[in-house]
Amino acid sequence: MIQVYNTMEGRKVDFVPREAGKVAMYVCGPTVYNYIHLGNARPIVVFDTIRRYFKYAGYAVTYVQNFTDVDDKIINRALEEKSSAAAVAEKYIAAYFEDVQELNVLPADVHPRVTEHMPQIIALVEQLLAKGAAYAVNGDVYFAVESFADYGKLSGRDLEDMQAGARVQVGEQKRNPMDFALWKAAKPGEPSWESPWGPGRPGWHIECSVMSREYLGDGFDIHGGGADLIFPHHENEIAQAEAASGCCFARYWLHNGFITVNDEKMSKSLGNFFLLREILEKFPGDVVRFYLLNTHYRSPIDFDDEKLQIAAKSLGRIRNAYALLQELAEQPAAGAQAEASDALRQAAATLREAFAAAMDDDFNTALAIAAIFDFTKAVNTHAAQAEQAAVQEALQLLEALDEVIACIKPRQKGVDDELVGKLMDLLIAVRQQARQRKDWGTADYIRDALKDCGIALEDGAEAVRWKFVE
């Protein structure tokens, strides 16, 4: 039984899908006015991993992630770049996919965009007006929070407390300061769509209510995003959807913790953010992914280069074991021993169980990865003496788990593997001859020079191994 921490209930609960064997997930995607930063990358990786685990656990998953492609920030960006809002959105959506592919994130089943759902958005606003949950003023339409009795149920606040807050400003046209825009009248020159209230565009929150219900229906299983979306964004999504339908919007609300820099939230307004692409210039995507998954998704993670270096080192340990298995899986075992085979099989069985138990417990990737480390030790000690079949089983397990955490298998280097392999064989043969002559100078020169090329040599007892290093 998978348990998830449901923000709505404030505790871990059993996950029971709306429909047996199926999971419908919606994750709030980026507003595309800039390249994504590391903080944006966390929910993308976290929910990608959750989605992958549901698949691993046998569920059929429908995964929807939107793009907010019309918004003040995009309009401003278009002015800065002397471009159009649509072109800005297009540019950063393309960049998003480039960046996120490096993290081994699978595309969603649907990537809906706000601009492609105007009729549905307008229809929902009309419905809310008809129900008395909204009101129109001078081309704007606001949601009336007082009309929705459950307002605040996700974030655990009530209207009176919030109104006491010093930072709430009363909008001139709003009946209640907490009311929020469903539709905003267009200012001259802004992109706009025709509506019963005049030309304008949707408020930020309405899109997610509309698009999630459009593709997943009411009462879908999981709604995810960063913890900063709990209020007001997700609270407002609930208000809009449930005021209209009179029903349940999403069943489980999952929120990831923040990336911090010097223990402060990485955010655009603080200016302490690092673009994903900047980080990817220094570290491979799978290292970044591994780093993100090494902490439970609800805990904060502090960012600095050194932590990424440590992640690279740790991941390397798992990869060495993985490479060992690959190598042994292709070679018939020379002196296979029953005990070694049993030990390896036992370790694999332990890993399979421990991994599932960890992930079942609110997607505890840190614990799941620890189980993999335990397994690597067993691989390193027993695999060389194990039967080929046992080795192959171990390899298959690791590959199956990598379908979930998606960072073990090294990515293609974009080089001609066959050619490199032949050249390496040649260099290694030359070096071996030097070693037989005890010409250590030549042998070390070759090893050092290869290191500079990003290739590490390891002189094993039986064979020389080589690998790419980060």
Place this chain on the structure above:
RNA sequence: GGCGCCAUAGCCAAGCGGUAAGGCAGAGGCCUGCAAAGCCUUUAUUCUCCAGUUCGAUUCUGGAUGGCGCCUCCA
């Protein structure tokens, strides 16, 4: 002011009622021409502090201290 989260070794990080996983770094050893990789041993009588509940608490309750977040766009 309201709501909420966190505090575990040099660093990172699980555990959350039964006597402290894992990684990195460090020390010693094995292996090696030297390395690298790997293996073995070792590194928290103790989980911010103070009360309480309990046979027993890092884990539960109350309080204190420190840090962070949301209430405004934010993942």
